[in-house]
Amino acid sequence: MKLATYSTASDGKPRLGIVVNDTIIDTGFAGTMTDLIAQWDNQKDRLQNLTQSGESQPLSSVILHAPIERPGKIWAIGLNYADHIEESRMETPTRQIWFTKAQTSINGPYDPILIAKGGEFVDYEVELVAVIGKRGKHIPACDAHEYVFGYCVGNDVTERMWQHAGPQWSLGKSFDTHAPIGPWITTADEIADPHALSISCSVNGVIRQKSSTRHLVFDIWQQIEHLSGAMTLEPGDLIFTGTPGGVGAAMDPRQFLQAGDTVRCDIEQLGFIEGKMEKEV
Numbered sequence: 001m002k003l004a005t006y007s008t009a010s011d012g013k014p015r016l017g018i019v020v021n022d023t024i025i026d027t028g029f030a031g032t033m034t035d036l037i038a039q040w041d042n043q044k045d046r047l048q049n050l051t052q053s054g055e056s057q058p059l060s061s062v063i064l065h066a067p068i069e070r071p072g073k074i075w076a077i078g079l080n081y082a083d084h085i086e087e088s089r090m091e092t093p094t095r096q097i098w099f100t101k102a103q104t105s106i107n108g109p110y111d112p113i114l115i116a117k118g119g120e121f122v123d124y125e126v127e128l129v130a131v132i133g134k135r136g137k138h139i140p141a142c143d144a145h146e147y148v149f150g151y152c153v154g155n156d157v158t159e160r161m162w163q164h165a166g167p168q169w170s171l172g173k174s175f176d177t178h179a180p181i182g183p184w185i186t187t188a189d190e191i192a193d194p195h196a197l198s199i200s201c202s203v204n205g206v207i208r209q210k211s212s213t214r215h216l217v218f219d220i221w222q223q224i225e226h227l228s229g230a231m232t233l234e235p236g237d238l239i240f241t242g243t244p245g246g247v248g249a250a251m252d253p254r255q256f257l258q259a260g261d262t263v264r265c266d267i268e269q270l271g272f273i274e275g276k277m278e279k280e281v
Contacts, residue, residue, distance in 0.1 A: 034236030080242025109182025211244030
């Protein structure tokens with residue numbers, strides 16, 4: 001099932017919908033996506049029935065928002081594809097490297113991405129995002145798949161000057177609008193193997209990143225095991241699972257994003273997100 005947060009031009013009120021082909025069906029659920037995930041066992045059958053009998057409207061007639069607009073936690077792993085490690089001139093990590101992104105960095109799948117005042121060295125990073133489905137701590141890797149609700153496409157937009165101004169990366173990763181996600185959440189039961197998906201990013205139609213999730217250094221299950229050793233993971237938490245090689249900062253000469261550039265991130269079976277770069281006013 002593909003679950004989206006959307007609004008219509010008539011009222012602008014966020015709603016939850018089921019995407020079926022080129023249409024969307026309202027779920028009739030009154031809460032947020034995080035609420036729906038937490039209550040999934042009680043809602044799943046009803047929503048499945050809606051996919052067959054619910055009233056739909058064209059997907060093109062609605063506005064898609066970030067599927068989860070205020071996640072409880074956003075964690076992202078660094079240096080997790082071999083080619084990205086090589087282009088970064090770093091050693092392959094023996095331990096997982098983690099940073100956070102602020103809630104306010106979340107952005108819609110097709111919304112503009114801002115180049116902030118004093119933060120003009122902006123780069124793209126396409127990533128598979130795992131959405132946590134149930135509460136858990138000290139989760140062994142062998143059980144981790146049971147805690148994933150679904151997946152979506154993410155762009156770990158990064159301001160490189162702020163990222164490397166100190167030993168902690170989180171400020172450079174947390175500018176407003178710098179975590180576009182979407183276009184919807186594809187539930188885990190529809191993805192046979194999240195470690196076998198093609199992944200790519202283009203700027204103005206030119207491919208910059210192209211790889212497969214099979215090249216993750218630490219796979220998703222290892223990531224969940226590691227994070228849950230430190231904290232309780234909860235429904236709606238997001239995990240950005242790493243980016244492949246091809247980022248602008250590693251090009252010669254370096255190529256950062258400029259106002260007017262369009263960045264598109266694609267992942268097989270999950271769809272794409274696309275944002276136009278704009279200068280912050």
